[in-house]
Amino acid sequence: MNAPLRRAGVVVLVLFGLLFANLNWVQAYKADDYRNSDYNPRVQISEYQHQRGTIEASGGVLLAQSAATGDNLKYLRSYPQGAQYAHLVGFKGVNLGSSGIEKLENAYLQGNADSQVTDRWLAMLTGKEPSGGNVLLTLSPTAQKVAYDALANSSVHKGAVVALDPTTGAILAATSAPSFDPNPMASHDTQAAVDAYDKLNKDSNQPLLNRAFSETYPPGSTFKVIDSAAALSAGMKPSDVLQGGPAYTPPQTTHTIPNEQGVVCPDQITLQQALTVSCNTAFSRLAVEKIGADKLKQTAQAFGFEKAPLIDQDSRNVMGVVASHTGSMLDQNGQVDQPTVALSAIGQSNVRMTPLQGALIAATVANGGSQMRPYLINKELTSDRTPTYVARPQQQSRPIDQSVASDLQTMMVSVVENGTGRKAQISGLQVGGKTGTAENGTGNPEHGWFIGFAMKNGKPVAAVAVFLQQAGLSGSGEAAGIAGKVMAAIARERGLM
Numbered sequence: 001m002n003a004p005l006r007r008a009g010v011v012v013l014v015l016f017g018l019l020f021a022n023l024n025w026v027q028a029y030k031a032d033d034y035r036n037s038d039y040n041p042r043v044q045i046s047e048y049q050h051q052r053g054t055i056e057a058s059g060g061v062l063l064a065q066s067a068a069t070g071d072n073l074k075y076l077r078s079y080p081q082g083a084q085y086a087h088l089v090g091f092k093g094v095n096l097g098s099s100g101i102e103k104l105e106n107a108y109l110q111g112n113a114d115s116q117v118t119d120r121w122l123a124m125l126t127g128k129e130p131s132g133g134n135v136l137l138t139l140s141p142t143a144q145k146v147a148y149d150a151l152a153n154s155s156v157h158k159g160a161v162v163a164l165d166p167t168t169g170a171i172l173a174a175t176s177a178p179s180f181d182p183n184p185m186a187s188h189d190t191q192a193a194v195d196a197y198d199k200l201n202k203d204s205n206q207p208l209l210n211r212a213f214s215e216t217y218p219p220g221s222t223f224k225v226i227d228s229a230a231a232l233s234a235g236m237k238p239s240d241v242l243q244g245g246p247a248y249t250p251p252q253t254t255h256t257i258p259n260e261q262g263v264v265c266p267d268q269i270t271l272q273q274a275l276t277v278s279c280n281t282a283f284s285r286l287a288v289e290k291i292g293a294d295k296l297k298q299t300a301q302a303f304g305f306e307k308a309p310l311i312d313q314d315s316r317n318v319m320g321v322v323a324s325h326t327g328s329m330l331d332q333n334g335q336v337d338q339p340t341v342a343l344s345a346i347g348q349s350n351v352r353m354t355p356l357q358g359a360l361i362a363a364t365v366a367n368g369g370s371q372m373r374p375y376l377i378n379k380e381l382t383s384d385r386t387p388t389y390v391a392r393p394q395q396q397s398r399p400i401d402q403s404v405a406s407d408l409q410t411m412m413v414s415v416v417e418n419g420t421g422r423k424a425q426i427s428g429l430q431v432g433g434k435t436g437t438a439e440n441g442t443g444n445p446e447h448g449w450f451i452g453f454a455m456k457n458g459k460p461v462a463a464v465a466v467f468l469q470q471a472g473l474s475g476s477g478e479a480a481g482i483a484g485k486v487m488a489a490i491a492r493e494r495g496l497m
Contacts, residue, residue, distance in 0.1 A: 048073035048094075053109040053132030053383065055089055055101055057139040063089045064102065069188070077186040083179035084148045087210040088139070088319075088376065091182035095190045096197055101135060101376070104318040108133045108380050115380070115388040133388070136379040138170035143462075146489040150482040151177035158205070158469040159479075160212035160355040163486050166363035166453060166460035168393040169372030171311075172490055173464075174356075176211040213311075214320040216352035217467060220436030220476070221260075221278045222449045223300075223347030225361055228275055228411060230291045230299040232404045238272035238411050248281040250288055250342040257284050257342055260437060261473065272411045276419035278435065280346050287345030293329040293336045296344065300326045302399035303361050304371065305353075309396075312377045319376075324357040326350065348439055358451040358465030362433065365412060366453035366460040369405035371397045412452065416480075421450065423481040426488045428497050430455045433483065435476035448475020454487040462490040 052075060055064035063085050066075040077092045079085070090100020098106060107113040111120065111132040120130060140163075147161035154177070163173040184196035200208050209215060232238075244265040247256045257280055259265050265279035274282040287296055301307075308323040327350020331337040343349035356374065364371040373396040380389035400408070412432030415421045420435040433452020440447050448471035453463040464486050466479040491497045 047110055048075055050111070050129055051075050051131045052077065052092070053111070053134040053381075055105075055109070055135050055137065057085070057137050057141045057144065058378070059141060060136075061141045063137070064092075071188055073188050076188060079182045079186070082181045082183065084144060084175070085139070086179050086182045087176045087212065088137070088174055089182065091185040093185045093193050093197075094188060096185055096193055100319065101137070104312070104314055104316075105135045105377070105380075109135060111383075113380075116382065119382055131383045133383065134381040134385070135377060136381060137376055138165075138172065138378045138391070139174070139376070140172045140490060140493055142489045142493045143173040143486055144175060147173045147482070147486050148175045148177075148179070150485055151175060154468055154471070154482070155478060156468055156471045156475070158211070159471075160210075160467045161464065161482065161486060162212050162355045162359040163462055163464045163490065164359050164363045164372075164374060166367040166463045167372070169363075169374045169396075170378070170391075170393070171374055171376045172462060173486060174212045174376075176209065178205050178207040180207040210320055211467065211469070212355045214322055214354075216322060216324055216354050217447055217469070218351060218438040218440065219347040219353040219358065220438030220447065220449055221280070221347055222358060222361075222434045222436035222451045223345070223351055223353070224275055224278065224283050225365070225408065225412070225434050225451070226300050226303060227283050227287055227291065227296070227345050228271065228408060229303070229400050229404060230295050231271060231286060232407050233299065233400060234291070234295065236271060236290075238270065238407050240271050241268050242271055242274055242279075242282040242286055243267060244269040244274060244279045244282040244285075246281070248284050248342070250284065251338045253339040255339060257281060257346070272414055275411045275434065276414045278415075278420050283345045284342035288338050288342050291345075293341045293344075296341065297326050297329065299399070300324075302397065303364060304357055304397070304399075309356060309360065309374055312375050312391075321356065322354060324353040327352070347436060355465040355467045358449065358467070359463050362412075362451040362453045362465065363460070363463035364399060365405055365408045365432070366455060366463050367405075368402050369398055369400040370395050371399060409453075409455075416452065420476065421452065421480045423477050424450060424452055424484040424487075426454060426484050426491065426497075428456075429461065429487070429491055431484065431487065433480065435480055437473060437476045440470060445470040445472040446475060447471065448477075448479045450476060450479035450483045452480070452483050452487075454491060456491065456496045461494070461496060462487045 052066040090102040092098045092102040109132045187193045373394045416431045421433045436449030438447040448468040451465045454461040464483045468475045
């Protein structure tokens with residue numbers, strides 16, 4: 001055989017080998033993905049032949065349900081609460097795939113989870129029509145409605161609210177504005193469903209975006225809680241005196257950091273009072289001269305920065321949770337950039353945070369330094385309401401000890417009782433928190449933030465983060481007011497007010 005024929009033979013053999021490998025890849029490794037794909041017509045038809053389970057908030061409030069129809073797809077999915085829970089519950093479309101809890105819990109809702117094998121066998125033996133399981137979420141309907149309505153009626157109509165139970169990590173409310181109605185995406189008229197999705201996807205206000213979990217923003221002065229935690233962990237006391245003043249010029253720059261408009265920060269000010277009035281100059285100088293870039297970053301990371309929180313066992317990150325970041329604090333030569341450290345200390349420069357992370361910071365302080373894993377799924381229930389899964393609270397980290405947490409609680413209570421967070425006050429509860437006004441690029445209105453907690457008789461009731469996008473200088477006060485309303489709703493629901 002001559003050389004050209006040998007080469008041609010080798011090429012043919014290689015191509016056959018690649019084809020064989022691809023077939024094995026498809027049949028052996030990708031079979032489950034294709035078989036369970038939302039876009040597989042056989043899957044679509046089979047999924048709609050029996051009733052899908054419900055998604056419920058606490059107290060059995062229906063968030064998603066399926067009702068019988070007269071068409072080929074026997075059951076139609078609907079969302080009784082509409083836009084109020086859309087970013088969490090998501091939607092189940094015929095040709096659009098699914099999102100949120102509908103996607104995360106798809107197997108259980110459909111009745112195909114491993115934990116439901118007994119139910120499937122019984123259905124086969126008895127001839128009973130199989131049905132899906134039900135998913136009970138941790139959400140408080142009262143808190144969710146208050147948060148949703150407050151955002152919808154805010155001055156900007158854009159933002160997010162996250163509320164947690166500090167002692168367990170249960171997510172009590174999580175809403176993003178603007179929101180959307182998931183019902184059109186579940187329509188059996190597939191073209192109408194696609195058109196509805198495309199309209200939302202092209203909307204400049206980005207209603208499909210979950211600002212609570214999936215976006216990061218400069219946190220402004222809420223980051224001073226991290227500064228304070230670093231300082232206290234290093235041995236400082238709330239009564240220790242810092243150098244403040246009207247302006248601070250960090251080393252290596254001529255750029256001056258001022259205090260916010262209306263903030264009075266004397267030359268000598270205690271750590272607690274600096275947090276109470278939100279003194280930029282004191283915290284920037286503290287970070288540069290005493291804390292340092294490494295300790296600042298380490299403290300933020302201990303609270304959860306640089307790593308996206310894992311909600312439930314969402315290893316595929318269906319819920320779209322992203323990590324918060326402190327960003328680089330080094331110059332182009334790899335040396336610490338002091339101006340960047342100074343700006344980072346007041347939640348600017350490269351620092352970015354999700355509202356979920358803000359709520360976790362407040363919850364950790366309220367819970368004595370123990371940060372609990374956030375979770376949204378409380379129970380999985382079979383069609384006859386027998387639980388096959390019940391959530392168990394888990395500590396995910398301890399960024400600060402009890403004494404530091406106690407000092408931070410005192411300092412944050414001072415912010416609400418005597419400082420910038422007064423609008424978060426709740427009669428009958430002890431409320432602590434921190435406001436934040438974050439610059440958002442030249443010429444753009446500032447973001448408004450509030451993170452905080454409520455306690456009753458020394459025990460945590462709720463922790464919350466409120467973010468108002470481009471709300472201007474008054475946004476942090478408005479955010480504090482919303483936080484107070486949400487935490488009060490949780491307290492009332494528990495009979496604590």
